[in-house]
Amino acid sequence: MGRLQRFAVLISLLLAILAFLPSCGSSQVYGKIKKISKSKITIETGNCSSASDSKKNAAKAAEATENTEGSFQADGGSADYSLSADINSSDLTEGTCVKLTVEEDTVMAIETLSYPKPETASSQETDPHLKEAKQSALLLVDDKKTDASGKNYNTHKSNANTILVGNRGSLQMSGSTLTKSGDTTNGTKSRLHGLNAVLIASEGSNASIDNTTLTSGGKGANGIFATGKDTVISANDIKIQTTGNASSGLDATYGGCIHAEGLEIATKGTDSPAIAADEQQGTIKVTNTAVDSEGENSPCIRAEGHVKAMWVKGGASQSSIAVLENSGQIMLDSCILRGSGESGILYKASGTGTSAENEKGVLNATDSQLTTTCNGPMISMDSGSLSVIMENTTCYYSGQVFAKVAGTLTLKGIDQVFKGSIVCQPGSSVRLKLTKGTLFEGAVDQEDAAKFSSVTMDADSTWKVTENSYLNSLKNKDKQCRNIQSNGHTVYYDPSHKDNAWLKGKVLSLPGGGKLAPVN
Incomplete structure (x- = not known):
């Protein structure tokens, strides 16, 4: 092999090594933000062209199909990652196209991608209204x-x-x-x-x-x-x-x-x-x-x-x-609000049947204070699906019912206090999640009316039971259930549900003289 050939081979090897090195520590992932918080991000994965490519493809973008936005082409997948402590996610919003630099399952850097959108005749038309x-x-x-x-x-x-x-x-x-x-x-x-x-x-x-x-x-x-x-x-x-x-x-x-x-x-x-x-x-x-x-x-x-x-x-x-x-979605942070209607928070889905079930509202409250002077529940819903997350938020109300559910309610507490029962209408569903030292003082589906009811607890959270309760599913990090204070009441569970396999269909004595028992 001649000197020139050996030199060419050496250069090729160096280029290959340089190309390989970035992939050893990190990789780039393109997608569109679906959900983002201070510590986690979920993206819809797909293909993104560069801004210059986007200009060349402006005509094609104007004819994009439903799963195309700008120069982002969804591939039908999604991915979840943790965010490194150096990333400030406060300015990032859902729907933004991004390029993520990922090491293992942690995002080390985020680049937002902005694509020029082609002008169309309709964008220049006057709103007829x-x-x-x-x-x-x-x-x-x-x-x-x-x-x-x-x-x-x-x-x-x-x-x-x-x-x-x-x-x-x-x-x-x-x-x-x-x-x-x-x-x-x-x-x-x-x-x-x-x-x-x-x-x-x-x-x-x-x-x-x-x-x-x-x-x-x-x-x-x-x-x-x-x-x-x-x-x-x-x-x-x-x-x-x-x-x-x-x-x-x-x-x-x-x-x-x-x-x-x-x-x-x-x-x-x-x-x-x-x-x-x-x-x-x-x-x-x-x-x-x-x-x-x-x-x-x-x-x-x-x-x-x-x-x-x-x-x-x-x-x-x-x-x-x-x-x-x-x-609808409402995010509350460090707010102090009061009301006096039939309930503190009201959720309404205008559809009926399947169309109502497809409606999904969201309420997140952090470091806030919510007060209602009514005698009704803190949360009331008549249909549809509602997700509520409360973190270190104080709820003041005089009633004995925290949530009245007709539809599907997912209620999550993070370092939170929930006082009052969760009353379920026939055919409804409720999922209660207690995390990071949350206290729930109340009953769940005491009339056994729900289509589905579940409680998920970490070991640091507590449930003070105020009436007999009925659950399809119970997940508890404390397998002895010492964090369920029964006050003499019984929590019934479905022995045939896979989530309850750890209970083996047995009766478990609870602190306070009550018990956890399979429903007949």
Whole structure:
């Protein structure tokens, strides 16, 4: 072999070694975020092209199938990873395409991937629900940039917005006053499309407002309304007061997003929550805000979409603390909220039968305080599926029932206290999970009415039984069940269920004179 050939072989070997070295310690995984917390991430796996490739494939992306978004092509799989302590996940959201650097099962680095989306004719079309509104808006910011700072606007017209931002327009406003009277003639358009709202942004527009007061006195006159994909409203140091019926303080629908901080929101009419995401694609993130809802059916928060609230304080004097509808999601962090409706938290699924079963609501509460003055349960649901996770959250209520379940409830406590029984309607399902020192003081399905009921406990958590309870499944890290204080009651379990194989169909004496026994 000649000298030149030997040199070429040596170079090839070096390149192969360099290519192999990164794979020894880490690997790259592409996907779209499905769930993310401080310590864990779940992604939908698939293929992602580079940003430059995305530009070349813009025409193909416009014709993408249902499981394609931008330049991400799902492969039908998913993966779970732990996050290293160095990763800050607070700015990462579900639906974001990412490239993960993974060592074993731990993510060491995350790169968010942004793909240019091709313009389509439909993205430039006017929302048909806004054509009439654009003709009657007092100030129309349509396909242009406007700074309206220091100016005041007032309209008395029915079905008219004080300010409407549309067609990718942009509004800047500071130190202004906006007022609105005049009723809507179409309640559905007001609730879902912002007809008659004081300020609305739509059609991929954006608005940034601060140090401004908004007041409305008409029916269906919401305060701030965001609707349409890529529409974003940023609101800071704002006072909102609505007095008419069906007039929320904040509302977002159909992909519209509101980021709010330092607000004071007061509503007086019926069906007028302070904060509302009234359609499943609406998103509201609100921080350091005071809310006061006085009317009937006017909770602090109503969500069919997504609402994240941090350091929000206030109450609803004639309604539940929060109402979730269908697949709505509410995340509470360091909030102090009170209500006085039929229950503290109300979940409603509008469908029937299978369609209701497919609706899945989510409530997460961390380091919060929830108070209801009603005699009803803390949580009530009439159908559908609801997942509730509470961590270090105090619940004050005078009733003896923590949750009344018609549908499927998954209730998880993390360093939490649950006081009150879980009452199950015929055909319902409940899954209670007690973790990290959680205390549950109550009974589960004491009437043996549920289709399925289960309790899962770690060794550090405690169940103080207040009545006989019926379980299909019991999982307990303490195999002696010393963490179940029976108070003389019996916990019945299904000996034929696989989760109960460890009990071997036997009767186990429990602290307090009661027992764990197979049901006949």
